[in-house]
Amino acid sequence: MPDPDALLDRIRRAARQEQFLDIVSAAEATRRFRAALDLRPLPAEMVPLAASLGRVVARGVAALADAPPFDRSSVDGFALRAADSAGASEAAPRRFRLNPEVLACGVSPAIEVAPGSATAIATGGVVPRGADAVVMIEQTALEEGPEGPVMLLSRAAAPGQCIAFAGSDIARGEALLRPGTPVTSREIGMLAAAGLAEVPVVRRPRVAVLSTGDELVPPGAPLPPGGIHDSNAAILCAAVAEHGGEPLPLGIFRDDEAVLEAAVRRALEAADLVVMSGGTSKGAGDVSHRILARLDPPGVLVHGVALKPGKPLCLAAVGTRPVAILPGFPTSAVFTFQEFVVPVIRALAGLPAREEAEVAATLAVRTPSELGRTEYVMASLAEAGERLRAFPLGKGSGSVTAFSQADGFFAIPALDQGAEAGAEVGVRLIGTSRPPDLTIIGSHCLGLDAVLEALAAQGIRGRTLAVGSLGGLAAAKRGECDLAGAHLLDPASGTYNAPFLAPGLRLVPGWRRLQGVVHRRGDPRFEGLPGPEAIRRAAADPGLLLVNRNAGSGTRILLDGLLGGARPPGHANQPKSHNAVAAAVAQGRADWGVAIATVAEAYGLGFLPLADEHYDFFLPEARAARPAVQAFLAALQAPGVRARLAALGFAPA
Ligand SMILES: Nc1nc2c(c(=O)[nH]1)N[C@H]1C(S)=C(S)[C@@H](COP(=O)(O)OP(=O)(O)OC[C@H]3O[C@@H](n4cnc5c(N)ncnc54)[C@H](O)[C@@H]3O)O[C@H]1N2
Numbered sequence: 001m002p003d004p005d006a007l008l009d010r011i012r013r014a015a016r017q018e019q020f021l022d023i024v025s026a027a028e029a030t031r032r033f034r035a036a037l038d039l040r041p042l043p044a045e046m047v048p049l050a051a052s053l054g055r056v057v058a059r060g061v062a063a064l065a066d067a068p069p070f071d072r073s074s075v076d077g078f079a080l081r082a083a084d085s086a087g088a089s090e091a092a093p094r095r096f097r098l099n100p101e102v103l104a105c106g107v108s109p110a111i112e113v114a115p116g117s118a119t120a121i122a123t124g125g126v127v128p129r130g131a132d133a134v135v136m137i138e139q140t141a142l143e144e145g146p147e148g149p150v151m152l153l154s155r156a157a158a159p160g161q162c163i164a165f166a167g168s169d170i171a172r173g174e175a176l177l178r179p180g181t182p183v184t185s186r187e188i189g190m191l192a193a194a195g196l197a198e199v200p201v202v203r204r205p206r207v208a209v210l211s212t213g214d215e216l217v218p219p220g221a222p223l224p225p226g227g228i229h230d231s232n233a234a235i236l237c238a239a240v241a242e243h244g245g246e247p248l249p250l251g252i253f254r255d256d257e258a259v260l261e262a263a264v265r266r267a268l269e270a271a272d273l274v275v276m277s278g279g280t281s282k283g284a285g286d287v288s289h290r291i292l293a294r295l296d297p298p299g300v301l302v303h304g305v306a307l308k309p310g311k312p313l314c315l316a317a318v319g320t321r322p323v324a325i326l327p328g329f330p331t332s333a334v335f336t337f338q339e340f341v342v343p344v345i346r347a348l349a350g351l352p353a354r355e356e357a358e359v360a361a362t363l364a365v366r367t368p369s370e371l372g373r374t375e376y377v378m379a380s381l382a383e384a385g386e387r388l389r390a391f392p393l394g395k396g397s398g399s400v401t402a403f404s405q406a407d408g409f410f411a412i413p414a415l416d417q418g419a420e421a422g423a424e425v426g427v428r429l430i431g432t433s434r435p436p437d438l439t440i441i442g443s444h445c446l447g448l449d450a451v452l453e454a455l456a457a458q459g460i461r462g463r464t465l466a467v468g469s470l471g472g473l474a475a476a477k478r479g480e481c482d483l484a485g486a487h488l489l490d491p492a493s494g495t496y497n498a499p500f501l502a503p504g505l506r507l508v509p510g511w512r513r514l515q516g517v518v519h520r521r522g523d524p525r526f527e528g529l530p531g532p533e534a535i536r537r538a539a540a541d542p543g544l545l546l547v548n549r550n551a552g553s554g555t556r557i558l559l560d561g562l563l564g565g566a567r568p569p570g571h572a573n574q575p576k577s578h579n580a581v582a583a584a585v586a587q588g589r590a591d592w593g594v595a596i597a598t599v600a601e602a603y604g605l606g607f608l609p610l611a612d613e614h615y616d617f618f619l620p621e622a623r624a625a626r627p628a629v630q631a632f633l634a635a636l637q638a639p640g641v642r643a644r645l646a647a648l649g650f651a652p653a
């Protein structure tokens with residue numbers, strides 16, 4: 001175990017080199033940020049009842065009216081004096097003179113119920129003076145007497161029977177809502193019943209959201225080479241609204257200090273809080289934090305947090321107005337936003353702290369971590385018997401999907417270099433995701449989406465975790481998934497998947513897909529060659545660059561077999577998906593690779609067939625009876641799914 005002080009010293013020195021001169025812990029960053037801000041809820045404003053949904057009650061709201069507003073009959077029947085009914089029975093019914101009025105809803109009674117009399121009343125009718133009970137119509141009969149109509153009652157009534165008394169539900173002046181209550185449809189119903197047309201709510205904090213970066217284009221606009229869609233602004237604005245704020249999307253700004261400074265100054269005038277993303281690290285274009293030095297004090301409070309994702313986070317205040325510059329990487333941006341900015345928005349919005357839930361899980365694979373930063377690892381959860389298993393998404397800070405698709409995250413402490421497979425981790429849950437009905441781990445295939453969509457239409461939620469064919473097989477053996485998708489070639493027998501079966505596993509046939517060499521159309525070095533011949537020539541041509549695949553993938557096993565030990569240029573470039581291979585070839589970063597026909601076509605690439613491989617599923621016997629698994633097996637055979645698979649280019653197994 002290294003000496004922690006010496007380690008911290010090393011980390012500080014490294015941080016200085018990185019120019020994060022004052023890197024602090026997450027707790028210290030939070031402390032400094034909060035100390036500089038005024039975190040009381042913003043002032044109240046009155047809004048119409050219908051507009052109060054989702055807002056936060058600013059001050060106590062008292063009822064303006066009783067509910068019900070009068071003593072009200074809760075049945076259809078007759079209002080009478082309970083004392084007159086004493087002794088009534090089927091054998092000896094009591095007789096009541098019927099008063100000449102009928103108290104429908106909304107009718108104000110004119111006739112007092114005198115002893116020995118009764119008045120017909122509807123559910124919701126006003127109980128008339130003199131009456132102290134209502135009897136149900138089913139317990140009565142009517143007849144015509146010598147002095148007019150008579151009601152015969154066959155059961156004695158108790159005083160107060162079938163009457164809802166005025167104010168018994170809501171009493172005028174009663175406190176209905178307390179400050180800090182989020183208004184839902186339930187609160188709105190009570191307020192309406194108590195006569196309120198307007199509600200005092202906390203003014204929503206206005207949060208200006210700016211994206212910076214020359215490469216950014218808004219979603220919907222075509223991507224130029226090197227361009228990226230601005231996803232941060234979209235997720236941040238939506239998250240602002242989710243936590244009681246009002247987003248002000250201010251758009252995308254180039255890495256131009258003067259333009260950005262003017263935008264930040266405008267944002268500070270219009271908003272209660274300013275959130276930027278991008279340009280906070282150390283690149284030449286990273287200008288955002290420099291601007292803050294020129295605004296009103298106290299300025300930058302924190303720049304650099306010993307945290308992953310999120311190291312370059314910059315927290316500042318202009319007066320007591322919070323400014324956060326989030327790292328540009330999407331996972332880093334949204335993670336630091338959730339950790340540091342959401343509590344501030346909620347406080348200003350008058351909302352209570354967010355509820356946080358944590359579950360215990362066993363880590364499925366060894367997870368390395370950078371020394372010196374507390375690393376938060378986004379993970380998916382899968383049920384494995386009694387226990388939950390945590391699978392790190394392994395997508396890194398630049399991923400857009402890591403935070404959005406994770407069930408939660410766990411921490412690896414700053415002084416650890418990783419966590420071992422089998423370690424117990426506490427996973428803090430994100431959002432409202434619950435474990436899926438069906439977990440499929442292994443090699444991902446586009447065809448799987450056709451099956452899972454059919455299941456989704458039946459209300460069955462499937463989840464796929466792409467860990468490669470061998471990873472899926474291992475997970476199936478450990479009983480951590482319902483199915484493992486695989487396309488594993490056994491070179492000795494030339495067959496797929498079956499040779500890899502282990503006790504307790506069953507093989508479910510999936511479909512066949514064509515693997516082949518992908519190249520740019522028209523490239524004379526490939527055009528027209530048979531696949532295996534193309535590989536032999538390409539491997540011998542030093543001018544051609546390969547894009548390989550990751551170890552453990554079925555495609556890599558196939559390619560390794562065909563290369564026969566050769567390591568052509570580009571061999572070390574090993575992305576994890578068919579799409580990455582196709583993109584590298586299409587964009588000219590490589591000249592050839594191996595991928596499936598469906599993907600080659602999607603990228604407009606030339607395709608030279610190599611192998612008709614089988615994509616099947618390993619099914620742990622212990623899971624076979626689960627309804628979601630049975631539904632999956634049925635969907636695999638369904639004509640609609642088969643047709644979709646065929647349309648995508650997948651052949652029957
Ligand atoms: N030499 C060093 N390089 C980097 C360091 C470092 O310490 N030394 N830190 C790394 C870490 S950690 C992070 S996190 C990132 C964050 O850098 P920036 O905040 O400066 O972000 P950018 O460089 O502007 O962008 C990074 C990345 O994210 C994409 N991006 C930016 N904005 C958006 C957006 N609105 N929507 C979607 N994607 C966005 C951008 O295109 C880049 O790909 O720096 C490391 N580098």
Ligand code: MOO
Pocket residue numbers: 307308309310311312327329332397398
């Ligand atoms: O801290 Mo950065 O957010 O690792 O990727």
